[in-house]
Amino acid sequence: MVEHSESAALAFRDVVKSFYVKDTFIPILKGVTAAVAPGDIVALIGPSGSGKSTLLSLCNLLITADAGKVFVDGINVLDWNITELRRKVGLVFQTPTIFPGTVRTNIELARVLQGDTFNQPERYLQNVGLSADLLDHEASELSGGQKQRVALARVLATEPKVLLLDEVTSALDPSAARDVEEWILHIHEKNKTTMLWVTHNLEQALRVSHWVWLMIGGQLIEVTETRQFFTSPQTELGRLFLQGELNGQRI
């Protein structure tokens, strides 16, 4: 765990975020401070509505914090060139958004947006375990798992150093989920990509992560090394959460 935000790939300092929904003030993040070391995988777990996705969206500036600071590579996200920041910090959503056209069109989009051309889109497809034969298929005809892998390949095509994964396997059937998870771990092995991985699947968190961040009610309750968290959580809430007593979920 990195304490100093300067050397961290990703760091949060006293981050506060609220939303107004129909004039009702809803606090989401109530002062979050933590950091992810370069190359680490952090599993961000916690009950639904605890602010996990909000924390992710702060990292690539899809939303802005009300107070506190978010750092990427030691630089405040507000001081980054936005396009550079978003290419460096890739975000994969729970449900893949597929644009009209072929798989090729979808993957090339990542580069086309920057006015680049693309030499080997099949390389990125192979990185997520899809055959190059799929390049000229209609993307909308793919299975859910294939679509999610295309979305992942599209994000990888921007060559991100940090990956934000927002429940990327939760909409998939167990075997497709396992496939996507495997390929993400391959990518980590190859590129040492730093990852902040939101998941509801505690087994997955145990398999993939170095650290666990437990978020409840907009606060980081526990930041613990993964094996230690699952054998002896450091907080009473952590213990209750593992027992599935906080949102009815079980391992």
Add this chain to the structure above:
Amino acid sequence: MSLLTLSFTLAFVGIAILLSMWLKLGVERDIVIATIRSSIQLLAVGYVLKIVFGLNNPLFMILMIALMIGVATQNAAKRGKGIPRVSFKILFAIAITEIIAQSFLIGLNIIPAKAQYLIPISGMIIGNAMIVSGLLLNRLQAEAHSHRQEIITVLALGGTPKQSIVPFVKQAIRASLIPTIDSAKTTGLVQLPGMMTGQIIAGADPILAVRYQLVVLFTFMASAMIASITLGFLTYPSLFNRYHQLVLPNSHN
């Protein structure tokens, strides 16, 4: 036609009110308001036009057109509540449309630069641009709402706000032009356009009246497009903040 004979047609209004009361449609109040408003507005405009035509002073002509643009802007702005400085954008779009259309019509001597041509045709161009602007604003917000995830996906890949939303701006422009294009397609078959009908009733040669109507229809095609494109591209940046985040007005829905 005297005011007395005109007043006989109030019987139609009476029939409408009675039918509304009988079927409990609840629109009697609106019918009364509409009758009073249209009478006052049109009768007043008749006198104003008479004065402006009589003075034949370009200043009054411009003043009158400016007033039309102002009212049209205010009306169309209701469709864009919550969009920052939307009135200003509409004002610009409608004004530029009117200027381009009239420069062409007068410049090529298609219509004489006289008040009795300029003002009614301006009114039609501005009115059409107003409707197109309202449709555009409505549709653009609806498109942005329903394609929110696509827009955010492009932004998250490092795309600019423009790259993320242009397909949906185009979609909104296309949708806003449909009524103008469709009504041009069926004109003469389904409805006889108001200006032509008016000219014919007033005793003009139908052949000539038709030609003027075609001038207006063709002008509408270009002016609707100019208004819609101008407003679409002026408006979309307001749907984003300086951090390239999509910020949609809450008033929609």
